[in-house]
Amino acid sequence: MSADEFSGTRMARLARWAHGDFKADLKAVLPAWITARILVGAGYVVATAVANRLVGEHPEQLRNGLMAWDGTWYRDIAQFGYQAVPRAGVRFFPLFPLLGRLLALPLGGHTALALVLLANAGSIVAAVALRRLVLAEKGNAALADRAVWCLLIFPSAFVLVMAYSESLMLSASICAFGFLRGRRWWWAATFGLVAALSRPLGVVLVVPALVEVIAGWRSASGRDRWGGLAAVIGPVVGLGIYLAWVGHVYGNIRLPFTVQDDLRGGLAFPLTRIIEGFRQLAGSERFGDGLHLPVLLVLLVLLTLTFRSWPLSYGLYAAVILVAALSAENLNSIERYGMSAFPLVLALAVVIRPPQVERATMAVLGGGLVALSSMAWLGAYVP
Numbered sequence: 001m002s003a004d005e006f007s008g009t010r011m012a013r014l015a016r017w018a019h020g021d022f023k024a025d026l027k028a029v030l031p032a033w034i035t036a037r038i039l040v041g042a043g044y045v046v047a048t049a050v051a052n053r054l055v056g057e058h059p060e061q062l063r064n065g066l067m068a069w070d071g072t073w074y075r076d077i078a079q080f081g082y083q084a085v086p087r088a089g090v091r092f093f094p095l096f097p098l099l100g101r102l103l104a105l106p107l108g109g110h111t112a113l114a115l116v117l118l119a120n121a122g123s124i125v126a127a128v129a130l131r132r133l134v135l136a137e138k139g140n141a142a143l144a145d146r147a148v149w150c151l152l153i154f155p156s157a158f159v160l161v162m163a164y165s166e167s168l169m170l171s172a173s174i175c176a177f178g179f180l181r182g183r184r185w186w187w188a189a190t191f192g193l194v195a196a197l198s199r200p201l202g203v204v205l206v207v208p209a210l211v212e213v214i215a216g217w218r219s220a221s222g223r224d225r226w227g228g229l230a231a232v233i234g235p236v237v238g239l240g241i242y243l244a245w246v247g248h249v250y251g252n253i254r255l256p257f258t259v260q261d262d263l264r265g266g267l268a269f270p271l272t273r274i275i276e277g278f279r280q281l282a283g284s285e286r287f288g289d290g291l292h293l294p295v296l297l298v299l300l301v302l303l304t305l306t307f308r309s310w311p312l313s314y315g316l317y318a319a320v321i322l323v324a325a326l327s328a329e330n331l332n333s334i335e336r337y338g339m340s341a342f343p344l345v346l347a348l349a350v351v352i353r354p355p356q357v358e359r360a361t362m363a364v365l366g367g368g369l370v371a372l373s374s375m376a377w378l379g380a381y382v383p
Helices: 004-017 022-056 059-065 070-080 088-093 095-107 111-138 141-152 155-160 166-181 185-198 198-217 221-250 270-282 289-309 311-327 334-340 343-351 355-378
Strands: none
Touching: 004 111, 022 059, 022 088, 022 111, 022 141, 022 155, 022 355, 059 070, 059 111, 059 355, 070 088, 070 095, 070 111, 088 155, 088 221, 095 111, 095 166, 111 141, 111 155, 111 166, 111 343, 141 155, 141 343, 141 355, 155 166, 155 334, 155 355, 166 185, 166 198, 166 311, 166 334, 185 198, 185 221, 198 221, 198 311, 289 334, 289 343, 311 334, 311 343
């Protein structure tokens, strides 16, 4: 098959990427989804054993279970609203707690249960969407299945099991990519808006939207051009809706981004942050922020591979997310940012194609998932 024929076949697949067999997709992703939850359960068992033997009591996060860390914020926002929680709660974007509040109605008002169910259902949607996207882009079922495994057992993927909004943003972002690549602009705009209402990073979808719209601008009809502009604007509208509400209620539209400056230390220049990471690795912070540096280096390598093996929009999207992560004074959540930049997972799936490499990588990822989840419940790792 010539390059032009393959490109035409790919565009045909991308145009219909959302019209797959959901039962077949579900059957394909469930083994990885179930395995991830078994591994996270193992992490909880490890954390409980360590707490019983070494700590003597259960830390707060262990007692909170699947509501640990950000989960308690989302639960309280869903139950009582933003003005009933400390001001720092505005950094949590509204769509996830709002959906949790709605889902809690048929569940007898059990908001915590609703949020956990929503997060876990969202991770299934993200896995199905990712598999379909890879199939549409590459036409390779083995690669698609490998990408799903890489995503669901990524070390920081325990937040896809807990009451975190990552599942919602991931599923919306992957769907937005599928529709962008298939030139289904209005659907891309809708999912871009959803992603931006889910997490601050959702607005980064503006970048791939611009790339794809510019690529197809000359050959597009007037109607398609309007749709393309909507796809670019959609994430901005989602962000703007929430910021406008924050500005009306709190008098400061920048508050979601500045409310944690005292805790996180404000913004840093990304290159300077990397250099500082090496210093921390060799100094007193070697068991603190310094531990995140090796992960960051792996993510940067995967970013390079993303540009080599996937279309430009994928690489730029991942690059902007990593720059955002490196703009923080600490690297606590770099692993979670790396998972949110899902094209990095796609690059990983490509590079571990040899069976022996794949098995070794899956063992490392699974071990990391158990380790990070147990550390999070022990309070030693901030997701």
